[in-house]
Amino acid sequence: MGRRRELGSIASGIIGSFRSRNNDVDGYWGIGKLYLFVDHLQSKCVSIDLCSQRIAPYNPHFDLMTECYSKMFKGLLIKRSIPLEWIRAAYVYVEFEADYEERHHNWRSALGNPCNLVCVVVDDNGKSHVARAYTNCFPHDAKRESRSIR
Secondary structure, eight states, X not given: OOOGGGHHHHHHHHHHHHHSTTOEETTEEHHHHHHHHHTTSSOOEEEEETTTTXXXXXXXXXXXXXXXXXXXXXXXXXXXXXXXGGEEEEEEEEEESOOXXXXXXXXXXXXXXXXXXXXXEEETTSOEEEEEEEEEEOOOOTTTSOOOOO
């Protein structure tokens, strides 16, 4: 039987994978595609519910990515013998055009605007297990990017 404290490690694994360049949508970096989607909206935030496989704001273009991360989350729970009943909620939040934080965004280490990512897993005792990641990105532009062929 797993332990609830392992939920922090699971959140860290999810957010690390979500941040990586291997998170692709149609062969392009998923975060850049999400940024392009919300670029014209007033709120520059995206929320993905890992339990119900829903993304807000909704766009069917991201259904496969949402399903993939939901399955990954549930697979990690199974791998660590953590019952699904222990999970009250699990979300990935992405905030684009975030305030620059010198210790997190490492100016000039990556091009683009600061972006904050958070994975929150709330257990049945009401405790939140949180993992954070930081990156910089531009909205997706197929003319500037190379498409993955995998």
